[in-house]
Amino acid sequence: MINLEFSVRPDQGDPSGFDLGDMTITGDLGAADSRGHYPDQGMMIYLTVPLLLYGLGRILRGEERRLRFIGIDTSFRVDFHRNKKGVSLSAxxxxxxxxxxxxxxxxVLLAAEALADSSLPTLPEKDVAKSDYLNTLNDFKALTASISK
Known part of the structure; x- marks a missing residue:
């Protein structure tokens, strides 16, 4: 069991691809949350999610066995390890x-799509982070569909 949530922090001024946000991962053995730490572990969420999708894609396709994921402009880290039974996550x-x-x-796809649906429309159309997010999301969606077959 796993639940992921990506969120954008409020009150940052005009929306930008560099906005800070948070990541929460909850599983049956524990949880990891970028909120409530000192120093702050918020991350540039619109840049971090595509980086996570790209890295996880390599794990899911079997190109890599381990991913030490650290978000953009944060010390928040989650480790992924591909094994015979699937993937283990730890923080x-x-x-x-x-x-x-x-x-x-x-x-992961569900959480990335939820952020895209709720927050990406607020970014300027020509924001590079927005187009990168959408392109990476589409690639990950195709990968997820191929794995689920």
Missing amino acids: NRNKITNIEVAELASA
Whole structure:
């Protein structure tokens, strides 16, 4: 079991691809949240999510066995390890979950699409972060569909 949430922090002025946001991952063995830390672990969320999708794509396709994911402009880190049973996730050496590949892909896709639907429309049309996010999301969506078959 896994639940992911990506969010944009309020009150940052005009929306920008550099806006700060947070990541929350909850599994059956634990959780990781970028909120409430000192120093702050918020991240440039519109740049971080595509980086995560790209890195996870390499894990899901079997090109890499490990991903030490650190968001953009943060020290927040989540470790992914591909094993015979799927993928294990941990943060700060604490297990979050062990999950099947297809379930992980679907959960990450769902969270990335939710952020895209709720917040990307507020970014300027020519914002490079917006187009990169959408392109990476489309690639990840195709990968998720191929894994789920």
